[in-house]
Amino acid sequence: MLFHRVAILGVGLVGASFALALREKSLCKAISGFGRNEHNLRRARQQGMIDDYRMDAGSACQDADLVVLATPVGVFKALGRDIGSALKPGVIVTDVGSVKGRLVYDLEASMPEGAYYVGSHPIAGGDRSGIDDARADLFHDARCIITPTEHSDAGAVQKIASLWEGIGSRVESMDPVRHDQIYAAVSHLPHIMAYALVNIAHAFDSECIDYAGPGFKDTTRIALSMPEIWRDIAILNKDNLIKLIDGLRENLGKIEKMLVSEDAAGIEREFSESRQLRMRLSDGSRRGHDERAGSSLADSGG
Amino acid sequence: MLFHRVAILGVGLVGASFALALREKSLCKAISGFGRNEHNLRRARQQGMIDDYRMDAGSACQDADLVVLATPVGVFKALGRDIGSALKPGVIVTDVGSVKGRLVYDLEASMPEGAYYVGSHPIAGGDRSGIDDARADLFHDARCIITPTEHSDAGAVQKIASLWEGIGSRVESMDPVRHDQIYAAVSHLPHIMAYALVNIAHAFDSECIDYAGPGFKDTTRIALSMPEIWRDIAILNKDNLIKLIDGLRENLGKIEKMLVSEDAAGIEREFSESRQLRMRLSDGSRRGHDERAGSSLADSGG
Numbered sequence: 001m002l003f004h005r006v007a008i009l010g011v012g013l014v015g016a017s018f019a020l021a022l023r024e025k026s027l028c029k030a031i032s033g034f035g036r037n038e039h040n041l042r043r044a045r046q047q048g049m050i051d052d053y054r055m056d057a058g059s060a061c062q063d064a065d066l067v068v069l070a071t072p073v074g075v076f077k078a079l080g081r082d083i084g085s086a087l088k089p090g091v092i093v094t095d096v097g098s099v100k101g102r103l104v105y106d107l108e109a110s111m112p113e114g115a116y117y118v119g120s121h122p123i124a125g126g127d128r129s130g131i132d133d134a135r136a137d138l139f140h141d142a143r144c145i146i147t148p149t150e151h152s153d154a155g156a157v158q159k160i161a162s163l164w165e166g167i168g169s170r171v172e173s174m175d176p177v178r179h180d181q182i183y184a185a186v187s188h189l190p191h192i193m194a195y196a197l198v199n200i201a202h203a204f205d206s207e208c209i210d211y212a213g214p215g216f217k218d219t220t221r222i223a224l225s226m227p228e229i230w231r232d233i234a235i236l237n238k239d240n241l242i243k244l245i246d247g248l249r250e251n252l253g254k255i256e257k258m259l260v261s262e263d264a265a266g267i268e269r270e271f272s273e274s275r276q277l278r279m280r281l282s283d284g285s286r287r288g289h290d291e292r293a294g295s296s297l298a299d300s301g302g
Numbered sequence: 303m304l305f306h307r308v309a310i311l312g313v314g315l316v317g318a319s320f321a322l323a324l325r326e327k328s329l330c331k332a333i334s335g336f337g338r339n340e341h342n343l344r345r346a347r348q349q350g351m352i353d354d355y356r357m358d359a360g361s362a363c364q365d366a367d368l369v370v371l372a373t374p375v376g377v378f379k380a381l382g383r384d385i386g387s388a389l390k391p392g393v394i395v396t397d398v399g400s401v402k403g404r405l406v407y408d409l410e411a412s413m414p415e416g417a418y419y420v421g422s423h424p425i426a427g428g429d430r431s432g433i434d435d436a437r438a439d440l441f442h443d444a445r446c447i448i449t450p451t452e453h454s455d456a457g458a459v460q461k462i463a464s465l466w467e468g469i470g471s472r473v474e475s476m477d478p479v480r481h482d483q484i485y486a487a488v489s490h491l492p493h494i495m496a497y498a499l500v501n502i503a504h505a506f507d508s509e510c511i512d513y514a515g516p517g518f519k520d521t522t523r524i525a526l527s528m529p530e531i532w533r534d535i536a537i538l539n540k541d542n543l544i545k546l547i548d549g550l551r552e553n554l555g556k557i558e559k560m561l562v563s564e565d566a567a568g569i570e571r572e573f574s575e576s577r578q579l580r581m582r583l584s585d586g587s588r589r590g591h592d593e594r595a596g597s598s599l600a601d602s603g604g
Contacts, residue, residue: 203549211485211488215489242562246558252551268533
């Protein structure tokens, strides 16, 4: 039993899955929920995910020795302020947000005396949202980045690491600023690109999406993600994203010039470099092979 | 028995799968192969995909009543010239290329008297290539676009449609120019974007790809496709692609401005429009749900 009373602020896919995982591993005695939508909270209670709920965040945190911020990241700072006076000494506050960086320092600074903040980013969830998809093993075998700072309490960091390990995650500690650089490139920019690709394809030909095959579906699957979540992430990580978007626009401009001049060797070099890098990533079973298509792929080999 | 002797020019994934499908459905008597790589052709013969092979395209087409161009599309025009004098009267020539448009008219014009060209684009293959992944059911239940023109011979068009239907494809007839507009948006641009995303992520942070999760993998899976194939497709469909890349760069510039000004409502509107469009596409079983992650997705719902 790591904790007695846990408060989960934001009972969606990740918050509810976290609650289920805590229960399954008997890592706490009781769980309170907080959220904007009472109907959803009532359902979460009926399904045994949480024991009770409150419609204001401070009350949900009363007597909690662990508080988890699981709303869209844009709300974290306001939540930090709202719960400050309700936090009891010794409480540990963490979050499950996809952005760390300055936000981690801001949250840390907003903690009252005796409350310890340690940032977490479980790499789990995908494009799903909502408690209907919640499951106790969501974090099992998933990576979880924790982002302690030079001010972090060593005992609290240890306890947060044990918590994620307790529900099966592979914990890795990382500097919050470095975290945002890495995830801007491998997660936040891909979301912006996926959203953009769908919009551009539709604007170019309003019927084309009916002809989309598995290649387009794979490339744009994350455009199914919740806009309000990715809006917040994009804004909070805007400095990295602006640099990346500049780089991407420049790269696309280069490709465009190569197309204009029919620079076959240059285009092939760009594509080959990319393919080599992409081959480093295992695709597991390369799922979807059977259904995937996207285009004919006649090989000149023979 | 639709055909007697079939010549397959380019024995890769699509060419070899086509050969296997023809055999399985007994749609021809004999199959000749042509390609650059004799080792590959020998293996294809040993595995019973083709009956014989030739190292020049013209000889492979001798006595053929069906010729299938299955090399990278960049080679089609030269192949059309090379085989012209070897084609016998009544032969039907088709291809499996991802670009149609002007190429279809060029190929059509290059046919000698009595030879009939009808373009095909089977939507099958994905990011695989090579005969080791070939299979007789590659085209089964897959869409196949055929692109007859105002000059096409009605009997040849009917025979090509019957051929694809005979191996299980869902045949749809489309204007060649319209074909290229649609597939530029839903296939060719996504490939360019996937290649660009991998290169940009790596240039931004050379270690970030190690942190890539299922979201990045999905978004960039088609960057595993063969560069020489996509180089040719990109160049042959450059007019559409240049317009699309311009539109994409403009859209990314708009998003960038919204990030600078923290225009949360504007960003959410862009993402929501995209998500609504993307939801039109079924993801089948939404495969990969269990493993997929990409980012935490805390829902504010509760």
